[in-house]
Amino acid sequence: MTNRYDDKKFGDVVRGYVRGAISRRQFIVRGAQLGLSAAVLAKLTQPSRAAANLIDSDPASPFESPITSERVAFLKTKPYKGTTINVMVLKATVGDGLKYHVPHWEEATGGKVNVAEVPIETLHTQIFSDLSSGLGKYDAYMTGAWFYGDFFVPKDPYIVSVEKFISDPKHSYWDPDQWLPAMRKLYSWDEKVYGVLFDGDAQALYYRKDIFGKKGIQDKFKAKFNYDLPAPPKTTKEYHDVADFFTGWDWNGDGQNDWGISLHAKVNEQGFFHFLTLSAPFVVSPDNKYYFFNPDTMKPLINSEGHVRALEDYVKFLANGPKEEIAWTLGQGWNLFLDGHSATEPTWGDLPTLAQDPKTSKVQGKIGAAPLPGTTEAFNPITGQWKKYDLNQVGNTNGGSWHCVISRLSKKQEATYDFLSFMANRKNALFNCTTGWTGVQPGMKFEYIPPMGTGKVSDWTGANPPWNEDDVVEYLKAYYAVLAAPLQQEYLRIPGAAEYWHDLDINVSAVLAGQMQPKAALDATAAAWEKVTERYGRDKQKALYKASFE
């Protein structure tokens, strides 16, 4: 920093770094070019600690890779001998995933982890009862991303940021900069990281690549719709044609009539995510990022013309699946696709994962994947205008993105973080997202294969059960495209998110069952949302809504 010119340049670099526009590595390189000393740089880059003393693995610590030499030394002392941490997790899938790592961490550190498994039905209640009553029995909670707003209701939030721990090299190594930005947002609040890497959810479109590729079927489609069978469908209109085309006849040759799309829409389950995802491109566009509320007034946008048209559109899909799917839970929806009876399914990454197990699937190696279809016209609910686009496709992070956060009331925050970071370490994180039963999906660059990330196909094809190579390449490409899409659907993270969603859920369900018209249902949703907003306090909600965008 010898002159003003360099000062300004340095400022740009720092700003770029802070905003995440340039990576830590670029920052170090450019900073060094500007003549900064390594010590200064190391200090500045502390949040994502310098990687100099990072080694690939150490025989003394077989469960972690890569690992810092400080960590190796730290583990030799069995630092958490006599310490027991209590963690509340979601029962089954992701909870099982966490439990898998417990004995390893206990062996490595001498600590103990006490895992309480709670059903999805009561997890939210259990967490916030423990916190709001001041009981504080648990050091960490596994949380869905939509719980975040509730953590930040009190002035002194219920959870603590983990940034101060990340910078300490004695803990297990993981690097938040590896996150795809959309996913990092879900683990952060006000630009600070609170969650430790675990699951990364998004919805994509899965289809039967093998069936779509059959000449006879392509000809039949062209004869009916006068254009080539799009594999995958790019617009909602094409998707309707495709879903319609595959409905009501036996295209897989097993003697039963098959379906065009599989959905699940039982209330109080996760079916409303289908509507959220499929409706996004009707409202979210390069000209508007708001989907739920007007950020200036907190007035609901959910009954806008765009949402109403999206719902009218969504209802039509129901004719292309079994009538009963309005009462299906998620597993039943997947089952139709895995059993080979559905040509497409817009859903989470669990589907291709489950498809790899021959016991539960007839479609291994036959899966195509893509981002969800877009629209050619979207409504801007803020300005009240429709606008045409060539193709308006929207990425999403819809789902739970289950991961652990650390309680403010915990007296063992450091040990707790140590356990959580252990699972975020590359070796363990890779195990999680490549192994089907964990229910964990990839959200970090090292989990993706080039050119998206730095992982290897063999990480996946070598998992248990092993992935089909075609399937994993398709899946990762599509999943990445959804998570890294420049245009993202916002994720509702304000207090009461579960209640807002429930109001939407029951009203959409009433439309699907023919009990209500789309417009009336969304008006009712908006009215119910206003009540929730009033109860939590409009100004507070507005501030938190804005904060949740940061």
Added chain:
Amino acid sequence: MAAPRVERLEHGGYFKYALLLPAVIWVFAFTFLPLLSVIRFSFSSYVMGEGITGFVGFQNYVDVLTSGEFWQSILVTVVYVVVAVPIELVLGFLAAWLVNLGAPGSKTFRTIIGSPLFTLEVAIGYLGVTFFTDQGGLIAVPLSALGIHVPWMSTAYGGIAGAILLDIWRWTSFIFIIVLAGLAGISSELYDAAVLDAKNHWQVMWHLAIPLAWPVITIALLLRTVECLKTFAIPFALTSGGPGTSTQTFSAMDYLTTIQFFDFGKGSAMGIVFLILVSVVIAIFFQQMRKRLA
């Protein structure tokens, strides 16, 4: 010919209090005081994380009473009770009557017919899905093979009907067990006498057994009605209250409001309204039953 019941009550001195008070104090401590807290919540606005944010007068009650969802849930609950409980009462009584005849093998039948009471309602609700689904359901598939297509899972009436069927299966055993105890208590001398007078089996049932077992029958009916009004697990596990909220019972709605969404204010007001409604029904019920007994 009613049972000779104790009509003259004794004064009892301190002894009666010694017997009664532990239970009264217990209930007072563990339900009356919580009830006071419920009443307080019902006049407050509550936000999880902040606690009570203010007193809102009767606003929660107004919200509840003007909410379509609330009255719909009451309607669903009433339909459920009015259909399920009488059927359970009749079936339970008949089963108890048959078992009480003491035919060889009765003990086995008693165990089998009583066994649904020991199942878990949640599990039965989940099992119900596999009865009623078109995709291989044990009830739906044979029925549709006969040309009877019931949309069990996708409509309100189908869902309620399915839940009621499960409820009947699960809870007839409750009536059965209580009534059987009542019937077993009728002494054989009374039967001997009645059989001589009566023309047939039914007359013995009508003129001897039912009047004698009547107190037990009313108790069974009362307890079952109270439980059924709170019904939650079976319909919720089966339909989650959907489609929309068309099969949502009162307890399910209250559960979502209070437990899932931490809206203690509205949830408590809802509970108080429900308590009042049900107490009125029970008071009338008691009055009628007392008359019947007099």
Added chain:
Amino acid sequence: MINILWTRAGFWSRVLVYTLLIAAAIFTLIPFVWAAINSVKTLMETFQLGAFIPFLQFEPTLDSWREVLSDPQTSTAFINSCVISAGTTIFALILGVPAAYSLARYEFRIGSSDITLWFLSQRVLPPAVVLVPFYLLLVYLHLIDTWTGLILCYSTFNLAFVVVIMRDIFRDVSTEIEDAAKVEGATPWQIFRMIALPLSLDGLVVSSVLVFAFSWNEALFASALTSQAATPFSALVLASRSTRGVDFNTAAVNTLIGIIPPVIFYLFVQRYLARGLSFGAVKG
């Protein structure tokens, strides 16, 4: 005890009685059989047309059984449920039976029916509403996630059953014997313990069976007031629902194994019903 109606019944009446009993038994058993069939299916087979008969229509698998039985949580939850249900039964009877006797025998200024009704009204409150104050109370008493905490709750709610049923039973016991005992100089406590209680054994059996079954079945309080150490089986079954929807096959396994302890309890106490020491002996 064979009823005279049966001994005097003709052949066709007997056939009719057995037909009806067998029909009732089949109606009762079908869900268990279906649960057994579901428990050896995969999720995919559960929702397949025409997968009713194992071996013939689908290849049975014991995966769900293995999954449930190998989960250490299952056995913990079983023990928890047994302790909690038994504890509740004992405690509710200890509190409720004397109260019921008192209400059946003695005069109260408010009226014993009204007091009974008051007991019953505790059962009318929707559970979701009382759950909140109960939670706060248990936090205060440091009883969250403990056996004692749940026993305390369940005793409170089931007390109403005991009081209502036992009051009625005691009212049916004739006072003649008690009067005679009084003449002999027995104290009220001796009369209660040595005469009224043995004569009401049927009622005690029925009450205990009901209280046990209700405690066993309760899942709402169980899943809110426990999180790990004291989680009973009912709450575990509720957890068949995961992020991937309901696992219907493990739910089927749970349906079957969940019935074993209460049925054992039922069979155990049923022996006392068969002793013929029913209140009918003195009734009428």
